[in-house]
Amino acid sequence: MLDGLQEILFTLRQNKLRTLLTAFGVFWGIFMLILLLGAGRGMQNGIWQDFGSDVLDFFIVWTAETSVPYRGMASGRQITFTLADIEAVKQQVSGIRLISAERFAQNGNVNYGRKASNGQILGVPDEYFQVKDDVPFNFGRKVNPLDQDESRKVVLLGKAVADRLFAANEDPVGKEVRVKDVVMKVVGVFYDKGGRGQNSERVLMPISTMQKMYGGGEITDNIWVRPLPGVDPFELEKQVLEVLKRRHDVSPDDRRGINSFNMAMPAQSVNSLFVGITVFIWFVGLGTLMAGIVGISNIMIITVKERTKEIGVRKALGATPFSIVSTLLLESTLVTAVAGYIGLVCGVGLLELVSFTLRKAGVVLPYFLNPEVDFGVAITAIMLLVGVGVLAGLAPAVRAARITPIEAMRAE
């Protein structure tokens, strides 16, 4: 085996140019495929980045004044949700994974010592944080059920608010701030890049605490809903709206009184864009691979043709067909595998370099972020290339092994 390998390496050294050309074809195919895949992924990352930080399968329902008279009531009636609406929806509609209230108070000041910062003040139940589970809550904790039950005076500060109130080296968590002249304890800091960073100017407190501080009973401004996996989000949205409209005597035709926005809509179009990009990348990539494969096949055919005489001599001296075929195939496998691997390493290396340089220079390209490669895909591509390269070599190798030694030796 080792002897055979030495024999192969010897032959490859004898045919440097041919070996190099084959290797380059394979190298280039893999290299380009990796770059393409990486660029495609970079594009996807860039687009997702712009998409914000909310999970992408929610819809949100809010209220306004009715636009259609209904059941003897004139239009222009202000509708307001309460937490009872959420309970009713939970009971009457199936397929809900998560439902959460979100109540907005007026903007207000948060004070710490002599510093103050204005922010949008929200009251939320603990379920709310499952809707926002893509938002990094880097410091402290979130609102928990105990806060909710005991109406604890705790707040979470958006990063923009925290930065204005606290010095860079100061840990906000555990400090006491004043909101609407009530002393509250900071339990966490979050960063939400939604709304171009404005969502980080928010201040969150338990909705039960807000009810005590601001009054208004159990009202809520928005209702967030996430469907269970596999539930049609549009169908669920329709059912939820039906229940809410019935409870508030809003006409089924009224599009203003109870309003909704379903994230599945833009997510759908972005997804189809991604499918398009992916199909395009694979189309070009497979084309490149195909060119590599054709190259290998050609060179294998030439190799065998060129060595017909040598093969004949070897057969006369006692080489079995198996040893001829296996030597030729091992030769092509070795070349394609090594070249493919180098292509992979170079491709990934270049992507990493680009990624690193962009990060280092702080350049933010539109629609481009963190080019990277799915390693499994890359390995699959190499195996495909090597496999097909070997298959391409198989036919000429078998043919070469089958011709009789005399015929082979006569060939020039």
Add this chain to the structure above:
Amino acid sequence: MITLHDIHKYYRTGDQPLHVLKGVDLHIREGELVAIMGSSGSGKSTLLNILGVLDSFDRGTYTLAGQAIGNLSETDSARLRNRLLGFVFQSFNLLPFKNAAENVALPLYYQGVGRKERNYRAEKFLDMVGLSDRKTFMPNQLSGGQKQRVAIARALVAGPKVILADEPTGALDSKTTQEIMALLKEIHSRGNTLIIVTHEQDVANQTERQIILKDGMVATSHTQPQAA
């Protein structure tokens, strides 16, 4: 050592099969040095290829060293050639990218002999054919006679039962021809069985027996009194 009985061979070229060997009967004893002669088209190369298990035949029986040849698989015939036969060709057929010693060692590679042992034996046989000072020369650095000596060493290295030489002096001048013939006769004198296909009468005259093929059959087979 070799027995052929009623060997027939057809070549399928075009729509009319060409009947090349029309019933060859032949017996060659161990240790014999014979020449096979015949005009071009008489079938002598075909016969040599069949003797060398390089080509198949269509009818008849062939026994080589007690083993019946016929309908062997490619793999079996390759092993047989490797074990029982040594070849010397008119055009030498050395591998151009291997040096003299590596060329000689090739049959041993296919026997699975280790590299060290291969090189040792190859060098021993190069010494025997008088090329001690040319062991690492590439074929294109050797003269025709030297190339044929390398080829003869290669034919001998695996210890074959029979050595088949197809026009071994066909590409050589008369002085070199004599040298190569002297070498072949010396090898014969060590007890090897040699079959030389040639159309040169003075080469054939140096063998023990001349087998003359005519029209695909053995025309005459006579022992020469003057041969050594």
